[in-house]
Amino acid sequence: MDNFTFCTPTRYLFGRGVENEVGRLCKNAEWKNVMIVYGGGSAVKSGLLDRVTASLDAEGISHISLGGVKPNPTDDLVYEGIDRCRRSGADALLAVGGGSVIDTAKAIACGVPYDGDFWDFFAGKAVVGPALPLGVVLTIPAAGSEGSGNSVITRLDGLLKLSLRTDTALRPKFACLNPELTFTLPPYQTASGIADMMVHIMERYFSPTEDVEVTDRLAEGLLKAIIAEAPKVMACPDDYQARANIMWSGTLAHNGICGCGRREDWASHFMEHELSAIYGVTHGAGLAVIVPAWLEYVSRIKPAKVAQFGRRVFDVNEHDDTAAATETVCCLRGFFSSIGLPVTMKALGIEAPDFNLLVSKLHENKGPQIGGYITLGKEDTEAIYRLAAE
Amino acid sequence: MDNFTFCTPTRYLFGRGVENEVGRLCKNAEWKNVMIVYGGGSAVKSGLLDRVTASLDAEGISHISLGGVKPNPTDDLVYEGIDRCRRSGADALLAVGGGSVIDTAKAIACGVPYDGDFWDFFAGKAVVGPALPLGVVLTIPAAGSEGSGNSVITRLDGLLKLSLRTDTALRPKFACLNPELTFTLPPYQTASGIADMMVHIMERYFSPTEDVEVTDRLAEGLLKAIIAEAPKVMACPDDYQARANIMWSGTLAHNGICGCGRREDWASHFMEHELSAIYGVTHGAGLAVIVPAWLEYVSRIKPAKVAQFGRRVFDVNEHDDTAAATETVCCLRGFFSSIGLPVTMKALGIEAPDFNLLVSKLHENKGPQIGGYITLGKEDTEAIYRLAAE
Structure with missing residues (x-):
């Protein structure tokens, strides 16, 4: 067995209805202004986004949103997210979706406080320092990004798909896992x-x-x-x-x-x-x-x-x-x-x-x-x- | 499957020589004045305590110590530890030993900032609020206290052995696990x-x-x-x-x-x-x-x-x-x-x-x-x- 370090500080809430705890979790974390990141229409159509925003509203937490994350997520939306976070003064991210959504939110989280290009982290030119904190409402059990410090993003220029590993900097502060949200997956x-x-x-x-x-x-x-x-x-x-x-x-x-x-x-x-x-x-x-x-x-x-x-x-x-x-x-x-x-x-x-x-x-x-x-x-x-x- | 929450924020350092990282870990955690809790002579005789204190000294971290924890640890030493922590202004605890040592340190950790009797937490009369943070150098793999939020203490008056469970309040911030330290266990x-x-x-x-x-x-x-x-x-x-x-x-x-x-x-x-x-x-x-x-x-x-x-x-x-x-x-x-x-x-x-x-x-x-x-x-x-x- 090799020497290792291991630290998984993410708080998991697992079971029916746990997505309604999001507002309370954000409030406990003292987040004031959250950017919700999500993918396509299913989170909207299923009413999940409404429940999440209602939970934030109930605790008086401001929110903006960034939709449209696609599978094999790309850098263009990350740049847009970083820009919108900075302009709105968001102090945390809330990913509502699967691995692509979470990975996009993670890339935004480390990109916002960084002076250079967020891609530096994926290209191995810089090490992640401070990052915005992140919460997750998981809808697709697959990528495991809700419990990891990793992210995978594709750069459209040259179709370069690279992964970033961090120890704890990009591990979510909390992840809400309700198996019912996965019933409708194709x-x-x-x-x-x-x-x-x-x-x-x-x-x-x-x-x-x-x-x-x-x-x-x-x-x-x-x-x-x-x-x-x-x-x-x-x-x-x-x-x-x-x-x-x-x-x-x-x-x-x-x-x-x-x-x-x-x-x-x-x-x-x-x-x-x-x-x-x-x-x-x-x-x-x-x-x-x-x-x-x-x-x-x-x-x-x-x-x-x-x-x-x-x-x-x-x-x-x-x-x-x-x-x-x-x-x-x-x-x-x-x-x-x-x-x-x-x-x-x-x-x-x-x-x-x-x-x-x-x-x-x-x-x-x-x-x-x-x-x-x-x-x-x-x-x-x-x-x-x-x-x-x- | 029942709904659950799960959060294990302890940082584990595992392998040969990891006890020498203690000073750096305490410094990263911004601890200034640590009370080392330990048991009998083996931590002294083996030179482990010397290595731990050398590691603290190298980072300029003050320390006092409380030895003498026995198996099935008792409340008397907890009271002594609480008193000494308060008088010395210790801001963290470092348990060097097995479950009895760690459990004693945990009881001290929650007792120090509490106005009442620490036993209230074990008797179910009070819920643990703020507690001093805790680090561990493990010498006996058994009780699992290095990764849990729990503690078991025996009250000498009436031989009452009770356990306390917390979510994360008493989980160690870090635990150093070096298997070599267990070679000499009987x-x-x-x-x-x-x-x-x-x-x-x-x-x-x-x-x-x-x-x-x-x-x-x-x-x-x-x-x-x-x-x-x-x-x-x-x-x-x-x-x-x-x-x-x-x-x-x-x-x-x-x-x-x-x-x-x-x-x-x-x-x-x-x-x-x-x-x-x-x-x-x-x-x-x-x-x-x-x-x-x-x-x-x-x-x-x-x-x-x-x-x-x-x-x-x-x-x-x-x-x-x-x-x-x-x-x-x-x-x-x-x-x-x-x-x-x-x-x-x-x-x-x-x-x-x-x-x-x-x-x-x-x-x-x-x-x-x-x-x-x-x-x-x-x-x-x-x-x-x-x-x-x-």
């Missing part, structure tokens, strides 16, 4: 969210660090819970208990607890970021295509942990590590398929992937070598993209 | 700590709340990790990796994550508190006696969850719930025995337990009914004490 979005949270766990699980049994077991436990509950939410979208289990799993998948004490991987996420930056696919669906291909590739080189994963998570019964690893890849692909996700680029709608472009952008953005469990160069990542093609 | 203390952390998980696992798969799976995963690593630390006390896994498990066992979304039980802890208050036994060893008896008793009434526990944690293979539950009780007793713990009061040195005294004190202190998985009255708890006798 099946494809529900399934993509499930893939996303599973891969957040796997990116931490597949590590070169040995002897991290406690973190392994937590990761395996979370994955087993997700695999048990996923078919229920797909079959019955308003199954409160199953939605609740999935929602809380999504938060724990990415708050860092599954990474404590070890190096992480993240090659699959980096590879998928290029897919969604270039082809505009849904992030979780892109992961369902990339990750089994990645797992297949690395299992040929280093099967032991893949075999452990399969035995403990999918109850694979093969004694031999190589055979168990092969079976594990099948189980993972089979599981993603069973919840309606594509497992090839072709099924994802990418008929003729530009492997050269994918690989060159990937290594241009992330360096010549990526990954932790196995270090991958250009030849490796091209092979994985090709395995994922069809 | 085997009995190591084993008792393992029992304590396992039972912290079980008290949350055995719940009347249904459909909490994610929290169940986390709990089971932690228990499996502890069961895998425990024999290693018993066989080889300076096995860093095994000690590290056990140490981090002990923190996660009690920071609340295994209780999210459900009612908890705590009958076994309440029953053990009487045992250690009256007979002065080591808390974890007392639990190793009480919990299998409790599990045996409740499994006769409600075997299903006991069977699930056995199948998932001990790989019990019985199809029938009642048979599986019976087998599970054997597995748990066998495990505690295998790490050298007593599993009867007789083996614990209590030859002729005073059942009337135990039961009457228990229900006098905790009310006529205790427990969550099964509600237990006087007849039940007497039966459990009798099952635990020999």
Whole structure:
């Protein structure tokens, strides 16, 4: 086990009706003037935004709003948000939505007090210092941004999708998680969210660090819970208990607890970021295509942990590590398929992937070598993209 | 799954040498004058206290100290600590030790700014308001107090052992966890700590709340990790990796994550508190006696969850719930025995337990009914004490 530091100060309110606590939470935090960030029409149509603003009004908290965040959120809206926050004197942000909305709010939060271009933080040219505080009302369990200090933004100029990691500077002060708000998610979005949270766990699980049994077991436990509950939410979208289990799993998948004490991987996420930056696919669906291909590739080189994963998570019964690893890849692909996700680029709608472009952008953005469990160069990542093609 | 709130703001520094970060952590927190609380000679003899004070000195942080905390810590030292903190103007506490030391520091922390008797908080007559902040250097992985908002103190007058729960008021600001500091723990203390952390998980696992798969799976995963690593630390006390896994498990066992979304039980802890208050036994060893008896008793009434526990944690293979539950009780007793713990009061040195005294004190202190998985009255708890006798 490696040395680590771990700090997750976010206050979670979980359950029915918790979004109505927003006003009280903002007031306790002594926020006076909040900018609400949200996405498209669903938060408006469902009445959620009305409930949130009513809760703020009841506590006398001023608010402005910034709507229109799209999946794979882009820098243009971040710049607009920073500008509007500064002009209105907003002292906090309230993200009402999923990962794209939260990530946009986080980028605005660190951009407002910063003299330079907020993109400096994502490009690694500056370290986040002071930031506006942030609250969340979560509507999509997937990205785990409600419990992380991270943000992923795409720069429109050059379609550069980069992630920013902070220790606690961008962790939300509070997050309201009401599983009922997820009842109306379309099946494809529900399934993509499930893939996303599973891969957040796997990116931490597949590590070169040995002897991290406690973190392994937590990761395996979370994955087993997700695999048990996923078919229920797909079959019955308003199954409160199953939605609740999935929602809380999504938060724990990415708050860092599954990474404590070890190096992480993240090659699959980096590879998928290029897919969604270039082809505009849904992030979780892109992961369902990339990750089994990645797992297949690395299992040929280093099967032991893949075999452990399969035995403990999918109850694979093969004694031999190589055979168990092969079976594990099948189980993972089979599981993603069973919840309606594509497992090839072709099924994802990418008929003729530009492997050269994918690989060159990937290594241009992330360096010549990526990954932790196995270090991958250009030849490796091209092979994985090709395995994922069809 | 029940509605819940969850907030664990403690910053954990984990690994070799992290106790040397104490000065920097105190300085970052803007503490100027710290009272160090510790127990007996081992923190002095090992040189740990010297390293901690050197780290404080290097950052120019003043300190006084309060030693002499004993297992099952008592109110007398709390009163002394409150008095000395007030007189010296200490603005923070630094607990260097295990649960008894941390719990004493927590009681002092809430007592200092309070006009009345600190015992009011434990007796349920007052709610903790402002408290001095607290840091921890952990030396015994067991009580989990380094990550919890709780404290357990015994009042000498009447041997009343009561626990106090707070949301975040008494959660440490930081906790330094260096597994090397646990190498020299005697085997009995190591084993008792393992029992304590396992039972912290079980008290949350055995719940009347249904459909909490994610929290169940986390709990089971932690228990499996502890069961895998425990024999290693018993066989080889300076096995860093095994000690590290056990140490981090002990923190996660009690920071609340295994209780999210459900009612908890705590009958076994309440029953053990009487045992250690009256007979002065080591808390974890007392639990190793009480919990299998409790599990045996409740499994006769409600075997299903006991069977699930056995199948998932001990790989019990019985199809029938009642048979599986019976087998599970054997597995748990066998495990505690295998790490050298007593599993009867007789083996614990209590030859002729005073059942009337135990039961009457228990229900006098905790009310006529205790427990969550099964509600237990006087007849039940007497039966459990009798099952635990020999």
